[in-house]
Amino acid sequence: MGLEYSKELTEEQVNEFSKSSGFTKTQITKLYEKFMILNTQKNGRVSYQEFLNIPELASNPILERVISIIDKNNNQFIEFSELIHTLSIFVVEEKKKERIDFVFKIYDLNGDGFISNGDLFLVLKSMAGDNLKDIQLQQIVDKTIAKFDKDEDGKLSYDEFINLTKDFKLDELLYYELEI
Numbered sequence: 001m002g003l004e005y006s007k008e009l010t011e012e013q014v015n016e017f018s019k020s021s022g023f024t025k026t027q028i029t030k031l032y033e034k035f036m037i038l039n040t041q042k043n044g045r046v047s048y049q050e051f052l053n054i055p056e057l058a059s060n061p062i063l064e065r066v067i068s069i070i071d072k073n074n075n076q077f078i079e080f081s082e083l084i085h086t087l088s089i090f091v092v093e094e095k096k097k098e099r100i101d102f103v104f105k106i107y108d109l110n111g112d113g114f115i116s117n118g119d120l121f122l123v124l125k126s127m128a129g130d131n132l133k134d135i136q137l138q139q140i141v142d143k144t145i146a147k148f149d150k151d152e153d154g155k156l157s158y159d160e161f162i163n164l165t166k167d168f169k170l171d172e173l174l175y176y177e178l179e180i
């Protein structure tokens with residue numbers, strides 16, 4: 001009904017998106033403008049490839065994992081509603097649990113419900129870049145897993161991860177950094 005393809009949102013759509021996400025109307029309008037810039041094909045949904053074309057993002061190996069989590073309906077495209085839902089997780093203070101869920105899914109790279117030693121290594125490596133040697137990184141990973149792996153199965157469950165986020169104040173960190 002034109003929603004996905006319109007260059008501008010109608011007032012009604014702005015209201016709806018604002019209500020469902022917690023963003024102000026002005027923020028919705030601005031975000032939509034950015035979304036349409038990303039959307040080089042101007043078809044109302046951003047493909048994985050369009051995301052990967054963003055120079056600052058292209059070098060990030062966990063990007064595809066992040067995009068696949070944003071893509072809630074799994075159609076290989078990011079719709080505007082999916083994008084603002086995800087962004088709102090990081091700017092609306094009360095959405096703390098959703099923030100932690102989102103971060104857990106990123107760390108659980110293979111999506112099996114646990115953060116394994118290998119998952120954590122790959123995620124931290126992609127964040128640290130070349131600043132740390134693999135051996136140093138592996139030591140950090142081993143220590144971190146050992147510290148929070150209460151049931152000693154060698155990997156972190158969701159509950160164990162919650163303790164980690166508390167220890168590192170991960171939630172506050174994320175909330176602060178991504179505030180817009």
Ligand SMILES: [Ca+2]
Pocket residue numbers: 071072073074075076077078079082
């Ligand atoms: Ca989608």
Ligand SMILES: [Ca+2]
Pocket residue numbers: 107108109110111112113114115116119
């Ligand atoms: Ca996993």
Ligand SMILES: [Ca+2]
Pocket residue numbers: 148149150151152153154155156157160
């Ligand atoms: Ca465990």
